[in-house]
Amino acid sequence: MSCAAQKDPYATLGVKRDASAKDIKHAYYQLAKKYHPDTSKEPGAKERFVEIQSAYDILSDEQKRASFDQFGSADGPGGFNPFGGAAGASPFGGFSPGSAESIFESLFGGAFGGARGARAGFTAETRGEDIDASVTISFEEACKGTTRTVTIHPIENCGTCSGSGLKPDAKRTTCHVCRGTGTRTFVIQGGFQMASTCPACNGTGSTIAPGDECPSCSGAGRVKSTRTITVNIPAGVDDGYRIRHDGAGDVPLMGTGPAGSLFVRINVIPSRIWRRQGTNLFYPAAIPFYTAVLGGRVRVPTLDGDVDVRVPAGTQAGDEMILRGRGVPRLGSRKNYDMNGDLMVQFDITIPRSLSKRQKELLQQFADEYEGKVSQASGEKSTPSDTKPTHTDAETKEGNDGKS
DSSP states (O other): OOOOOOOOHHHHHTOOTTOOHHHHHHHHHHHHHHHOTTTOOSTTHHHHHHHHHHHHHHHTSHHHHHHHHHHSSTTOTTOOOTTTOGGGOOTTSSOOGGGSOOHHIIIIIHHTTOSOOTTTTOOOOOOOOOEEEEEEEOHHHHHHOEEEEEEEOOEEEOTTTTTSOBOTTOOOEEOTTTTTSSEEEEEOTTSOEEEEEOTTTTTSSEEOOTTOBOTTTTTOSEEEOOEEEEEEEOTTOOTTOEEEEETOSOOOSSSSOOOOEEEEEEEEOOOSSOEEETTEEEEEEEEEHHHHHHOEEEEEEETTEEEEEEEOTTOOTTOEEEETTOSOBOTTOOSOGGGBOOEEEEEEEEOOSOOOHHHHHHHHHHHHHHHTOBOTTTOOBOOOOSSOOOOOHHHHHHHHHHHO
């Protein structure tokens, strides 16, 4: 018995051959949402959706996937497909892959006017999908902590039917294809028997009869909702930090497992004042050259407001002063300076580009006296200090600039 060449399910879902079950499921969800015929307006969406469903049917089943990897077909080496018939023919009496209730169809086919949710009520313990969101906060908010709200649209159990997909007083009926067993057994070439999950009820053994669907979800048992979540952002977060809210994600499209989680990514706007490294902050404090020589004070901004910092006489460019506990709080700690990082004040000396005649004369007198030259005013030779500093080329250049 021959059959048409089977498309590569890996290529259809856009995954590698060594993809994990989680990656395959994620790829399927994304493509199913994009091409679902009830919501997609793209040409050929229905045919593309059937291909996606067929590919997922193979790769989500370990036996079918192993058969495809070994023989290039989920039907095995003989080309006979016990799961769906050869070349599209079906041993189930008219059932075709296009009419199968996919995971996505069971949710959105019913909720948006499509087919009834044959999978609603499936009791396997599965976990719902996670939801990702993001918020943007200022640098100061990241250091001090803040709150934000995010609006999400999780998939939830229908409130009217509590996820059963049934209208009041209705009951599920025994599946007419598998007669309630949830499986189908086939005898293939060579007399071997193979069993597969019933495609009509997806292993539940029961279906929802026409007219018994819940009016709110059309039998899907699931609906899309809108929720606003308050996100408490602790002090000390950095850009890219993620906050997890368990149970705020999607409920499983099938079964009774727990809902997924909400992951909120924190985007932090860089500061124009400080540079952050871990829990430490760095601030470049510009001081005039005379303050560096004589000493003085400079105003330094901190997370708690400006403070006066004493500048020691003889401060050099690049010297640092550490303000203990004035940095970023450590995540999870109480407001306590002993638990914070430090603020590193890095001094940068500014040189004036122009001087008045009087300023030049005074500066020249200082230079002559400092270098031990004869004072033009007194005609006397000053005594140089015992230790004469060594000037680098850069320092000499700065001195020339000051005289110009």
